[in-house]
Amino acid sequence: MEKEKKILYSGMQATGTLTIGNYLGALKNWVDLCEEYECFYGVMDLHSLTVRQEPAQFRKTAKNLYALYVAAGLDPQKNCIYYQSHVPAHAQLCWILNCFTYMGELNRMTQFKDKAARHEDNVNAGLYTYPVLMAADILLYQADMVPVGADQKQHLEICRDIAQRFNNLYGEVFTIPEPYLGKAGAKIMSLQDPQKKMSKSDENVNATIYLLDDRDTIIRKCKRAVTDSDTVVRYGEDKPGISNLMDIYGSITGKTAKEIEAEFDGRGYGEFKMAVGETVADELTPLQKRYEDLLKDKEYLAQCIRENDAKAAHAAQKTLRKVQKKIGLTESL
Numbered sequence: 001m002e003k004e005k006k007i008l009y010s011g012m013q014a015t016g017t018l019t020i021g022n023y024l025g026a027l028k029n030w031v032d033l034c035e036e037y038e039c040f041y042g043v044m045d046l047h048s049l050t051v052r053q054e055p056a057q058f059r060k061t062a063k064n065l066y067a068l069y070v071a072a073g074l075d076p077q078k079n080c081i082y083y084q085s086h087v088p089a090h091a092q093l094c095w096i097l098n099c100f101t102y103m104g105e106l107n108r109m110t111q112f113k114d115k116a117a118r119h120e121d122n123v124n125a126g127l128y129t130y131p132v133l134m135a136a137d138i139l140l141y142q143a144d145m146v147p148v149g150a151d152q153k154q155h156l157e158i159c160r161d162i163a164q165r166f167n168n169l170y171g172e173v174f175t176i177p178e179p180y181l182g183k184a185g186a187k188i189m190s191l192q193d194p195q196k197k198m199s200k201s202d203e204n205v206n207a208t209i210y211l212l213d214d215r216d217t218i219i220r221k222c223k224r225a226v227t228d229s230d231t232v233v234r235y236g237e238d239k240p241g242i243s244n245l246m247d248i249y250g251s252i253t254g255k256t257a258k259e260i261e262a263e264f265d266g267r268g269y270g271e272f273k274m275a276v277g278e279t280v281a282d283e284l285t286p287l288q289k290r291y292e293d294l295l296k297d298k299e300y301l302a303q304c305i306r307e308n309d310a311k312a313a314h315a316a317q318k319t320l321r322k323v324q325k326k327i328g329l330t331e332s333l
């Protein structure tokens with residue numbers, strides 16, 4: 001009998017417009033994985049609620065995220081792409097796992113500390129238990145593998161700890177997931193402050209290249225990227241701005257740092273920045289075209305969402321029921 005495929009789970013929050021950080025660190029790497037894994041990707045709309053959302057805009061953002069997944073090359077026939085909020089088991093398992101998570105563990109989460117500092121007026125309990133919902137997402141599908149950017153590694157570790165704790169008490173209920181970090185592009189930095197992660201919620205629009213930016217905007221942002229006062233294109237800790245641009249260029253072209261250094265030997269920053277801008281624009285143009293086409297075909301997307309929501313709900317329910325039984329919750333009669 002043919003061995004069943006291993007399971008892979010990931011997703012992104014439905015907030016703002018995706019950046020090339022999200023694309024190079026996550027989305028782009030996901031596309032080919034469906035040959036090897038059975039893949040589930042969520043539009044993480046429950047996680048988005050940890051920050052206040054304007055309802056009409058939020059609805060659009062979530063739908064646009066779904067369309068961007070597909071436009072980036074995730075085939076909804078080969079990958080289960082669905083909305084987190086359409087599968088109630090996420091919230092149900094999250095509550096149970098909350099009761100198996102210690103406040104001391106959550107206190108250590110650096111993303112909570114960062115986000116709490118950025119949204120001082122709304123440090124809500126959801127922001128605090130965000131990693132528990134993320135653990136529920138992953139564990140519901142019995143995922144073996146979770147591809148994420150480097151910033152999510154800590155959340156994956158707490159997920160593994162919670163799963164292990166539960167299994168120690170109740171037997172082998174959950175698969176313990178492994179992180180899957182892409183190499184190049186694992187952490188794309190801000191174009192304006194290369195010490196900081198490029199983030200879709202950055203207030204400075206020049207810091208971030210959005211997937212839907214037009215060609216001129218992309219090239220202008222690359223030209224304005226903050227670099228040092230040297231002129232040599234070289235990878236190194238002392239050159240975070242140039243190294244970041246090399247990461248971006250390398251993860252699209254597949255070239256190594258050494259190859260890029262050789263290519264731009266004696267050519268200066270101006271030419272290099274222009275090449276990065278053009279390469280990014282060339283990569284994004286076909287994606288943007290597919291995105292526009294998808295948004296016009298409403299019925300196609302609606303059908304993909306319906307079918308995949310049902311598929312996800314079926315898989316999730318199986319694990320939820322197992323958990324409920326193990327801990328002694330009774331079934332409704």
Ligand code: ATP
Nearest residue numbers: 013021022025026148149186187188198199200201
């Ligand atoms: P926000 O700024 O709203 O917190 P974000 O841009 O960090 O959002 P997320 O939705 O938190 O985006 O992340 C989606 C995925 O993209 C995750 O797998 C994350 O690791 C990855 N990712 C986000 N930013 C980057 C980046 N700068 N470089 C590489 N990967 C990234």
Ligand code: LTN
Nearest residue numbers: 009010011012013044134137138
């Ligand atoms: N927290 C993640 C989004 C996310 C996720 C998940 C990623 C929510 N649930 C489950 C992988 C698996 C982020 O990228 N900010």
